[in-house]
Amino acid sequence: MSARLVTFTLDGHLYGVDVTAVQEVLRGQPQTRIPLAPDAVSGLINLRGQVMSAVELRVRLGLPDRREDQEPMLVVVRVAGETIALLVDTIGAVMDVDDEQFEPPPDTLAGPGREFLVGAYKLEDQLLLSLDVDRAAAA
Amino acid sequence: MDEIDEIVQEFLVESHENLDQLDRDLVALEREPGSRDLLGSIFRTIHTIKGTSGFLAFGKLESVTHVGENLLARLRDGKMSMTPQTTDVLLAMVDTVRDLLSAIEEHGGEGDAEVGAVVERISALLEGREPAVEVVPESLVESLVEDAVERADKSAAESAAEAVEAPDAPAAETPVVDAVADHPDDHPDDHHGRRSVADSSIRVDVDLLDTLMQLVGELVLTRNQIVRQAGDQQDVELTRSAQRLNLIASELQEGVMKTRMQPIDNLWAKLPRVVRDLGAHCGKRVALSMVGKETELDRSLLEAVKDPLTHLVRNAVDHGLETPEDRMAAGKPAEGVLTLRAFHEGGQVVVEVSDDGAGIDADKVGAKAVERGLRTANQLAQMTPTDVLQLIFLPGFSTAAAVTNVSGRGVGMDVVKTNIEAIGGTIEIESVVGRGTTCRLRIPLTLAIVPALTVECAGDRYAIPQLSLLELVALDADRAANAVEDVNGASVYRLRGSLLPLVRLADVLGVESDRSDGHVLIAVLQAEGKRFGLVIDRVLSTEEIVVKPLGTQLKAIGTYSGATILGDGRVALILDVQALARRVLNMDALDQEDRTGDDARGTAGRTLRLLVAGLGEGRKVAIPLSSVTRLENFDRTALERVGNREVVQYRGGILPVVRLNDYYGVASARDSEELVVVIYTVGDRSVALVVDEIVDIVDEVTEFHDDVTDHGVLGSTLVRDRIVEVLDVRAAIMSADPSFYADHEMPELQEAM
Numbered sequence: 102m103s104a105r106l107v108t109f110t111l112d113g114h115l116y117g118v119d120v121t122a123v124q125e126v127l128r129g130q131p132q133t134r135i136p137l138a139p140d141a142v143s144g145l146i147n148l149r150g151q152v153m154s155a156v157e158l159r160v161r162l163g164l165p166d167r168r169e170d171q172e173p174m175l176v177v178v179r180v181a182g183e184t185i186a187l188l189v190d191t192i193g194a195v196m197d198v199d200d201e202q203f204e205p206p207p208d209t210l211a212g213p214g215r216e217f218l219v220g221a222y223k224l225e226d227q228l229l230l231s232l233d234v235d236r237a238a239a240a
Numbered sequence: 241m242d243e244i245d246e247i248v249q250e251f252l253v254e255s256h257e258n259l260d261q262l263d264r265d266l267v268a269l270e271r272e273p274g275s276r277d278l279l280g281s282i283f284r285t286i287h288t289i290k291g292t293s294g295f296l297a298f299g300k301l302e303s304v305t306h307v308g309e310n311l312l313a314r315l316r317d318g319k320m321s322m323t324p325q326t327t328d329v330l331l332a333m334v335d336t337v338r339d340l341l342s343a344i345e346e347h348g349g350e351g352d353a354e355v356g357a358v359v360e361r362i363s364a365l366l367e368g369r370e371p372a373v374e375v376v377p378e379s380l381v382e383s384l385v386e387d388a389v390e391r392a393d394k395s396a397a398e399s400a401a402e403a404v405e406a407p408d409a410p411a412a413e414t415p416v417v418d419a420v421a422d423h424p425d426d427h428p429d430d431h432h433g434r435r436s437v438a439d440s441s442i443r444v445d446v447d448l449l450d451t452l453m454q455l456v457g458e459l460v461l462t463r464n465q466i467v468r469q470a471g472d473q474q475d476v477e478l479t480r481s482a483q484r485l486n487l488i489a490s491e492l493q494e495g496v497m498k499t500r501m502q503p504i505d506n507l508w509a510k511l512p513r514v515v516r517d518l519g520a521h522c523g524k525r526v527a528l529s530m531v532g533k534e535t536e537l538d539r540s541l542l543e544a545v546k547d548p549l550t551h552l553v554r555n556a557v558d559h560g561l562e563t564p565e566d567r568m569a570a571g572k573p574a575e576g577v578l579t580l581r582a583f584h585e586g587g588q589v590v591v592e593v594s595d596d597g598a599g600i601d602a603d604k605v606g607a608k609a610v611e612r613g614l615r616t617a618n619q620l621a622q623m624t625p626t627d628v629l630q631l632i633f634l635p636g637f638s639t640a641a642a643v644t645n646v647s648g649r650g651v652g653m654d655v656v657k658t659n660i661e662a663i664g665g666t667i668e669i670e671s672v673v674g675r676g677t678t679c680r681l682r683i684p685l686t687l688a689i690v691p692a693l694t695v696e697c698a699g700d701r702y703a704i705p706q707l708s709l710l711e712l713v714a715l716d717a718d719r720a721a722n723a724v725e726d727v728n729g730a731s732v733y734r735l736r737g738s739l740l741p742l743v744r745l746a747d748v749l750g751v752e753s754d755r756s757d758g759h760v761l762i763a764v765l766q767a768e769g770k771r772f773g774l775v776i777d778r779v780l781s782t783e784e785i786v787v788k789p790l791g792t793q794l795k796a797i798g799t800y801s802g803a804t805i806l807g808d809g810r811v812a813l814i815l816d817v818q819a820l821a822r823r824v825l826n827m828d829a830l831d832q833e834d835r836t837g838d839d840a841r842g843t844a845g846r847t848l849r850l851l852v853a854g855l856g857e858g859r860k861v862a863i864p865l866s867s868v869t870r871l872e873n874f875d876r877t878a879l880e881r882v883g884n885r886e887v888v889q890y891r892g893g894i895l896p897v898v899r900l901n902d903y904y905g906v907a908s909a910r911d912s913e914e915l916v917v918v919i920y921t922v923g924d925r926s927v928a929l930v931v932d933e934i935v936d937i938v939d940e941v942t943e944f945h946d947d948v949t950d951h952g953v954l955g956s957t958l959v960r961d962r963i964v965e966v967l968d969v970r971a972a973i974m975s976a977d978p979s980f981y982a983d984h985e986m987p988e989l990q991e992a993m
Contacts, residue, residue: 131809132811144811145803
């Protein structure tokens, strides 16, 4: 068994989501902020006439805020019938990974990461953290 | 007559469609004579026409289709088999039917068309006699029937089309405008410019219309963008094109919306039966009158309105109207009148359900609401009777027990309201005890595109649906400083004499307003039957916006009803005014309850809201605000005399007038045709107190100084360091209406039992 993931980086770490959930990847778009919305929902984006919410993965995963001058990239995913844009630092590639490389998250992992990470794929030079896209995009 | 005509029209459209299908089926049948499916289909079609024509009393049509049906039944059941002759006869029958339909369409009746021939042929075939084709035509060129018969003989396949399109001699002179109708006519001119029913309408898949609607929505968006950009640039050509685009897009939008429109009669058509049955069941006599049947609205809305409307109608018959005996006793005709009225008003469809029944007593509604803990007695005292009536829409108001007490109108009304509001509509109720009740629904024409006001707050843009918007008030810094007043921490603005609670959008959203020049912009909104002012930073424009749904996690916030894309491509949130009102106004109610709680603990001074009014000779009086329902300006001529008392007509009632100047024996300093009036209400009774001017509304810890009492003065108090007399309103009112408090003090519940 193997999986195919779309990879991206957040604060220097490599993350991946299942390729079947990803609709497209694009550059940052102007956002409309939503007062009273949950912290992780950073705004609304107009994608070719469709309005979708943008989820800031850095907030979601409890990572430090992105530098002001760094433009986020968008990974547009379809989850439970809704289209949602995930804000990430940079886009990586589509990567095939093998189940043998997989390991569940270490027991020492706590905090928001635990909730949204399925586990890690041990690549040769680094770890690819697999994101539970359903949970990360919802609520 | 109109109704009948409409039924006939529908019958014609349907039958024409069916006949076209029939032609194809018959021809196909000739190729595969054994096909049960085809025979079944043909049989059903003829059967339908027969049934309806019998119902509509078209005897000839019925007789032709009847024998045709018999023949088809035999064929279908395999008792006879198809022969070319059978096909001919059947086609001839179809043509005769078509002919009769044309006659009906043109003259409203079957005319003198000859049907005996065809009936005879079919009967002959049925009885197994030799089909006597040549025997038939006697009234030769009288109608198209014979034509069709001859042609059918020549070639069954051609017959249908040709008989219609290329009629022979008698019709040749007549300009053939109608594709179907071709009846020799004394007035050929009648044909001009008239399309037959079948040609003037087509059936379209609803999904296709929905897709079109969506596309138009997108087009409107793009148009908004282009018009905006063209406005920014100084290119005359571009501006001109943009204007044309604007125009065309608007018309297109209107046109597409129209395709989805259906007359409300589609909905109403079922109601006479409902009313009749229910009336019979409840032992009531009801005359149903329907006005504005042709009023159209979007079909999706029609569907959404169906249940609430039926509910309202049932309620009106069940609880609104009285029994014939009660009505006679009340001096009304035994037969109650239930009126449905629909009309367009300001981009909305208004649907009213009114009855001339017993009406709803606002007092009882109020008592019920207090009993159920939905409102406190204090809150109730500040509400107008109309506002009190709206309480029946509150969830939890209605129970089975309410049926007897509150004339039972509460049943399920909260559901009705919820359903109506779900489609962006509003509902309100009006009632005059003894005269009847009116429920008024206001429904938007369509859901997808709504006119909205775009505003700015803290640098972000928001859209407010026009539906909830009453007016805009702009105050410059100077006026704002005075006009926005403070009632114990709650801002209010005096809008034409009545107090409008103000809500700062920035506060609600928890953002920082960027307006620092002191200007105040107020959008006066209406929701939940209440008015409030939303303070915003800037008003941008009104435009038609396309509503886009929000994701689930944003819906949960409950402040936004959707999002839209503005002219520059940016997203703007649409404010959910209903939810906003619920949120803000309930918070107010909570505040009030907290305060009364404080009162109960009994501190030294009492916090009392007072309306300070000025009289002549520099006197000022304070009236407890809790009993003030409205501030009004009346024309001097509006006052009338009854005996030695002055009264004024107000909202369908008669109020006694108390001139406070006269009461205190001071000369009025006001010299104007307009009277400043404070409407003072206890329970369901009101008086109009005439004062010189409204000075202020104060809300301070007050101490009464009882030692300086004067005639009609309860005491004096310090208001902003000035001594103001607190009016003994009770005494003043008793002087005008000695029975004012009588009703209120009577134990009401005993009466209700």
